[in-house]
Amino acid sequence: MPPDISSLSGGSLIVAWQLKDKNVLIVGGGDVASGRIESILVADAHITLIAPRAGLHPLTKHFIDNSDRITYHDRVFAGPQDLADIDMVLTAIDDVEVSRQICALCRERKIPVNVADIPPSCDFYFGSQIRSGPLQIMISTNGRSPKLANIIRKRIETCIPDHAGEAIEKVGELREKLKERAPGVGGDLGKRRMRWMIDVCSSWSMEELALLDDKMIARLLDEGWEKNQVPRLEDVGGHTKKASANATSVRSPSLLLPTAVGFVAGVLCSAAFLLTRPR
Amino acid sequence: MPPDISSLSGGSLIVAWQLKDKNVLIVGGGDVASGRIESILVADAHITLIAPRAGLHPLTKHFIDNSDRITYHDRVFAGPQDLADIDMVLTAIDDVEVSRQICALCRERKIPVNVADIPPSCDFYFGSQIRSGPLQIMISTNGRSPKLANIIRKRIETCIPDHAGEAIEKVGELREKLKERAPGVGGDLGKRRMRWMIDVCSSWSMEELALLDDKMIARLLDEGWEKNQVPRLEDVGGHTKKASANATSVRSPSLLLPTAVGFVAGVLCSAAFLLTRPR
Numbered sequence: 001m002p003p004d005i006s007s008l009s010g011g012s013l014i015v016a017w018q019l020k021d022k023n024v025l026i027v028g029g030g031d032v033a034s035g036r037i038e039s040i041l042v043a044d045a046h047i048t049l050i051a052p053r054a055g056l057h058p059l060t061k062h063f064i065d066n067s068d069r070i071t072y073h074d075r076v077f078a079g080p081q082d083l084a085d086i087d088m089v090l091t092a093i094d095d096v097e098v099s100r101q102i103c104a105l106c107r108e109r110k111i112p113v114n115v116a117d118i119p120p121s122c123d124f125y126f127g128s129q130i131r132s133g134p135l136q137i138m139i140s141t142n143g144r145s146p147k148l149a150n151i152i153r154k155r156i157e158t159c160i161p162d163h164a165g166e167a168i169e170k171v172g173e174l175r176e177k178l179k180e181r182a183p184g185v186g187g188d189l190g191k192r193r194m195r196w197m198i199d200v201c202s203s204w205s206m207e208e209l210a211l212l213d214d215k216m217i218a219r220l221l222d223e224g225w226e227k228n229q230v231p232r233l234e235d236v237g238g239h240t241k242k243a244s245a246n247a248t249s250v251r252s253p254s255l256l257l258p259t260a261v262g263f264v265a266g267v268l269c270s271a272a273f274l275l276t277r278p279r
Numbered sequence: 280m281p282p283d284i285s286s287l288s289g290g291s292l293i294v295a296w297q298l299k300d301k302n303v304l305i306v307g308g309g310d311v312a313s314g315r316i317e318s319i320l321v322a323d324a325h326i327t328l329i330a331p332r333a334g335l336h337p338l339t340k341h342f343i344d345n346s347d348r349i350t351y352h353d354r355v356f357a358g359p360q361d362l363a364d365i366d367m368v369l370t371a372i373d374d375v376e377v378s379r380q381i382c383a384l385c386r387e388r389k390i391p392v393n394v395a396d397i398p399p400s401c402d403f404y405f406g407s408q409i410r411s412g413p414l415q416i417m418i419s420t421n422g423r424s425p426k427l428a429n430i431i432r433k434r435i436e437t438c439i440p441d442h443a444g445e446a447i448e449k450v451g452e453l454r455e456k457l458k459e460r461a462p463g464v465g466g467d468l469g470k471r472r473m474r475w476m477i478d479v480c481s482s483w484s485m486e487e488l489a490l491l492d493d494k495m496i497a498r499l500l501d502e503g504w505e506k507n508q509v510p511r512l513e514d515v516g517g518h519t520k521k522a523s524a525n526a527t528s529v530r531s532p533s534l535l536l537p538t539a540v541g542f543v544a545g546v547l548c549s550a551a552f553l554l555t556r557p558r
């Protein structure tokens with residue numbers, strides 16, 4: 001059924017912005033700025049940080065001292081020259097007027113900008129995030145309730161499959177190796193590649209995928225891709241760490257206890273009835 | 280503990296891009312393009328769609344016919360003039376050469392661009408998404424495995440609290456009304472507002488928050504904000520729909536069945552032993 005057009009409204013376009021080797025200017029060094037720095041480092045960008053040293057958050061100091069991807073200037077924002085060669089700007093300062101000026105300068109230059117706490121001066125918002133290696137999850141309430149976003153984030157954290165991050169990493173490596181073995185963009189080969197990758201990801205558990213190493217990947221391609229089938233983990237030399245035993249031990253207590261309680265109750269009732277009845 | 284700098288790498292910057300009343304050009308009308316159209320409509324942008332009618336996906340046709348936010352041109356991309364006043368460009372066509380040309384034109388003009396299936400021509404990627412009203416969740420594997428992103432999305436869908444979308448909507452309304460009653464940006468009042476909103480969201484369940492209506496919101500502000508406390512749902516005139524009874528009925532079967540099985544087994548074993556023993 002096609003979606004109801006009227007329901008398509010009130011959201012944002014959630015995207016994974018690519019910043020590898022780009023230049024991001026962060027103005028401000030406090031609590032909020034330290035979170036921004038972390039997010040930008042994750043995205044492999046170079047950071048120019050402008051903030052008087054007196055107001056630096058300990059975490060900001062930690063980043064300045066330990067990352068070779070931050071160029072730090074101990075001063076306030078000085079004007080348009082600070083925007084030369086900058087691909088994105090994030091500000092997190094208390095001065096609303098300066099924040100708005102920076103935003104205006106960015107808009108003139110078509111530099112994407114986020115001004116903390118001033119939504120109209122933001123081309124994009126941040127949300128509540130989860131990260132595990134290459135897996136990134138973002139929860140946005142579109143500015144309605146940061147607290148509920150956090151509650152939902154915590155709930156989601158508990159239900160992400162174990163080993164998801166490692167599994168994604170290994171599947172990424174498998175896909176790269178497969179592309180080396182069967183190169184080309186699109187076409188029938190591209191479709192067959194995609195189909196086989198989907199089959200592998202659907203047949204293997206996250207835990208199994210996470211166990212893949214170079215040798216197993218090579219065997220998986222030899223035994224699987226070349227023969228157009230999906231071998232099991234054991235077929236390519238892998239062993240789960242008693243996965244089934246673990247699975248059982250997680251499930252058992254909730255079933256074992258009531259069963260045992262029922263059994264004892266049954267024995268007692270039955271015994272009481274049979275032993276006390278008149279003969 | 281401060282994060283390990285070396286672990287901060289290999290990701291993207293996941294953001295909620297704001298497109299309300301912006302102009303987005305979509306080149307292509309097939310399967311992928313229809314998904315893009317839906318995402319852009321959700322974000323309240325205006326769409327210019329360029330694609331020969333012959334290749335339109337049924338869903339794309341549905342959007343063209345039913346949305347007043349799409350300007351449709353039955354033709355191929357014609358050159359730089361198609362980029363006038365455009366804030367973002369998404370292409371989803373088979374012609375790799377034209378795709379790359381469009382990307383180059385966008386980069387010259389600093390227009391954010393996504394070219395489907397050609398990562399180096401993308402300023403941003405899309406991910407696997409969940410949406411419920413104002414709640415948007417995005418799962419990105421940073422291009423490693425769309426299939427695993429989908430598997431994780433399905434898992435997450437099952438664990439999002441019921442009524443989360445409505446709860447967020449209502450909390451957004453509550454926050455707006457609170458700001459009208461206690462206006463101003465930042466400062467002590469801003470902190471008190473934030474603290475009280477957090478207390479409400481922490482004390483009430485999603486189901487309770489979702490039940491809020493205008494009258495209850497007014498009473499919540501009178502009885503709660505004004506008196507610096509958090510009333511219960513019942514205190515502001517609300518009633519949950521037998522939430523506790525439902526909760527019980529969901530839990531019971533999993534305990535009832537093994538208990539009953541155990542009981543019967545106990546009765547049978549005990550009876551067999553007692554009735555067959557020599558007297």
